[in-house]
Amino acid sequence: MKVLMWIVAALSVIVSLFFSFVGHFASGLGLSGTAFGEIVNIMAMFAPVVCVVGIVLGINRMRKGKKKAFAFVLMGLGYCVVMVVGMLVDDAVHTKLVEKDIAERNVQQYGENWDSAPAIDGIPELYQEVLNQFYAVVKDGWTAGQLMDLGAVSMSEYYGDVPLDNIGFALVDLNGDKVDELVIGAVAKADQQGNEIFCICTDPENPFYAFCSVEGEVYYLHAGEADDTYETEIAGTDRAWVIQTAAQENTFDFSLREGVTMDPAGRMTLAMTPFSQYK
Numbered sequence: 001m002k003v004l005m006w007i008v009a010a011l012s013v014i015v016s017l018f019f020s021f022v023g024h025f026a027s028g029l030g031l032s033g034t035a036f037g038e039i040v041n042i043m044a045m046f047a048p049v050v051c052v053v054g055i056v057l058g059i060n061r062m063r064k065g066k067k068k069a070f071a072f073v074l075m076g077l078g079y080c081v082v083m084v085v086g087m088l089v090d091d092a093v094h095t096k097l098v099e100k101d102i103a104e105r106n107v108q109q110y111g112e113n114w115d116s117a118p119a120i121d122g123i124p125e126l127y128q129e130v131l132n133q134f135y136a137v138v139k140d141g142w143t144a145g146q147l148m149d150l151g152a153v154s155m156s157e158y159y160g161d162v163p164l165d166n167i168g169f170a171l172v173d174l175n176g177d178k179v180d181e182l183v184i185g186a187v188a189k190a191d192q193q194g195n196e197i198f199c200i201c202t203d204p205e206n207p208f209y210a211f212c213s214v215e216g217e218v219y220y221l222h223a224g225e226a227d228d229t230y231e232t233e234i235a236g237t238d239r240a241w242v243i244q245t246a247a248q249e250n251t252f253d254f255s256l257r258e259g260v261t262m263d264p265a266g267r268m269t270l271a272m273t274p275f276s277q278y279k
Contacts (some may be wrong), residue, residue, distance in 0.1 A: 040107025112135035118278050123171070124204035127182045131169060134184055135275050138163045152198035154171040158186040170270035174221075174230050175253075177246035179204065183221075188275050192268025194220050197232065203250040210252045213242070220267040
């Protein structure tokens with residue numbers, strides 16, 4: 001009877017280790033999202049209990065002079081190693097799969113070589129990803145409907161015969177935090193009416209869109225009432241977004257100013273680089 005108990009106990013630990021191993025490597029083994037994978041994950045949840053009980057019982061029996069119980073302790077510690085390594089590897093595999101999925105989706109959406117290196121130096125790496133996306137979109141001539149998800153609805157109106165010459169970007173510190181924002185806007189017609197602004201992206205370490213144009217609204221930059229400040233005119237309305245001076249780096253805030261009529265003559269013309277020079 002004692003031998004049978006040892007066999008059952010050993011098999012319990014081995015089976016637990018197996019399910020734990022498979023559970024932690026579920027992504028790499030292609031089991032994530034499958035029925036078998038879910039069963040394995042459920043079983044893997046009980047594996048630590050079996051192994052911890054094995055360690056506790058093993059130590060207890062060792063204290064009573066049962067040297068053979070050391071095997072249980074070793075198997076339990078072996079589980080801990082498998083668990084830690086498994087989690088690290090599974091996380092790395094999952095990250096790789098997500099990156100691969102994103103890359104494939106980007107190629108499908110924006111075309112081959114959409115993320116090729118720019119010809120211009122000095123642009124923060126993560127801003128380059130944003131610019132690569134806009135470059136591919138402009139090059140492919142996305143329609144207004146397609147541009148809605150990108151948040152640059154009116155951009156297609158400026159394509160003309162040479163879209164890459166007519167749409168561009170500039171790096172400008174708009175809020176005084178010594179960090180440049182990435183401004184996407186129209187190069188075409190800028191001499192007559194200033195640059196229409198489609199998007200402002202901020203924080204080169206973790207880029208996010210401070211705002212993007214929406215259907216029915218057109219934006220232009222103006223010099224603010226105070227030195228080195230800016231306002232964003234919402235054309236055809238009596239409102240403007242006031243870009244607030246940042247209290248710390250990589251922060252960007254607006255406040256809405258109501259009941260103002262902004263002079264079109266004050267619309268800013270930025271030194272924008274057309275996308276034809278980007279790559």
